[in-house]
Amino acid sequence: DGGITQSPKYLFRKEGQNVTLSCEQNLNHDAMYWYRQDPGQGLRLIYYSQIVNDFQKGDIAEGYSVSREKKESFPLTVTSAQKNPTAFYLCASAGTGGVSAGEQYFGPGTRLTVT
Amino acid sequence: DQQVKQNSPSLSVQEGRISILNCDYTNSMFDYFLWYKKYPAEGPTFLISISSIKDKNEDGRFTVFLNKSAKHLSLHIVPSQPGDSAVYFCAVNTNAGKSTFGDGTTLTVKP
Numbered sequence: 017d018g019g020i021t022q023s024p025k026y027l028f029r030k031e032g033q034n035v036t037l038s039c040e041q042n043l044n045h046d047a048m049y050w051y052r053q054d055p056g057q058g059l060r061l062i063y064y065s066q067i068v069n070d071f072q073k074g075d076i077a078e079g080y081s082v083s084r085e086k087k088e089s090f091p092l093t094v095t096s097a098q099k100n101p102t103a104f105y106l107c108a109s110a111g112t113g114g115v116s117a118g119e120q121y122f123g124p125g126t127r128l129t130v131t
Numbered sequence: 132d133q134q135v136k137q138n139s140p141s142l143s144v145q146e147g148r149i150s151i152l153n154c155d156y157t158n159s160m161f162d163y164f165l166w167y168k169k170y171p172a173e174g175p176t177f178l179i180s181i182s183s184i185k186d187k188n189e190d191g192r193f194t195v196f197l198n199k200s201a202k203h204l205s206l207h208i209v210p211s212q213p214g215d216s217a218v219y220f221c222a223v224n225t226n227a228g229k230s231t232f233g234d235g236t237t238l239t240v241k242p
Contacts, residue, residue, distance in 0.1 A: 020174075047228050056140075058220060058234040059175070066228050074229075106174050110228065117163035117182065118224040122174030 019043070022107050022123035029101075029130050037092045037126050039107030048090035049108040049120060052076065059106060065090055066112060094128065101130045134158055135223055137233035145241055150208040152236050154221035157202065161223040164197060166206045169218045169235070178219075179206070211240045 020041045029035045041048065047066045051059040061074030065084040079098025084090055090109075094101045104127050108120040136155045144150045152166075162183050167175035181188040181195045181204075188195050194207045204221055218235045 049230075051232075056234070058135075058137075059232040061229065061231075064229060104172075108174070112228060117165055117180035118228055118230065119165055119177040119180060120175075120230060122176070125172065125174050127172070 020107060020109055020121055020123035022105075022126050025124065025126060027126055027128045029128070031130055032096045033130075034096060035094050035101075035128065035130075037094065037105055037107075037128070039090045039092065039123060040088055041090075041107075041109040041121075041123075042088060043109055043111070043121060044087070045109035045121070046087070046112045047110045048084065049110070050074075050080075050082065050090070050092045051106045051108065053104045053106060053125075062092065062105075094130075101128060103128060134231050135221060135233040137221060137236050139236050140234070141237040141239070143239045143241065144211050146213055147210045150206075150211045150215065150238055150240065152206040152208075152219050152221075152238065154204040154206075154233055155202060156204065156223055158223075159199070159202070161225060163224040164195070164204050165222045165224065165230070166193075166195060167220045167222060167232075168215075169220060175220060208238075211238075213240050213242050216240050 023038045049064040050062040063082040065071035081093045106125045107123045110120045165180040166178040169175040179193050196205045220235045222230045222232045
């Protein structure tokens, strides 16, 4: 059945290490997104991609990098330059064709803890 | 400057009563307005949306109202059920495909 998968659900890293979060979708969606959620706050957009081999910075892109080599995959790398990397990370996808409100379909999230 | 505001961090209602969640926005250029529901440690799920050219959209127990002159969006849940207890986010979309989310309102429906 179709959906978005994120792995792993929990991730622990030492400060100074880069870490890559996985996001895969089989919904045949063109657009994919990465968000970060901190306690008591909403979702803040890190990066988004509307087509393969193209992506744009969101509101809080500093310290993060992405790639979009395949339609199904949009991995996010949290680099050592990100000052506060501990957070709940959410990946989403959306269809871009036809009449649509642009509703996004979210994965289950990855909770990253950096110590 | 926050483009989407949900001014009530929490709301508590009795089962069977109406829940009204509110959202204010600042930009008149948004094309679509959406509501998502989120349980702890899970991703949000899409609930209902409304186009900027409409003022009401209904889906079962859920109705979204849009007041463009007031730049105000509301979600009504009638009747409320304990399973509706979750965090509700409003979001606004432009045709560029980018969404902006509010900070969320935690709804608690008491049996």
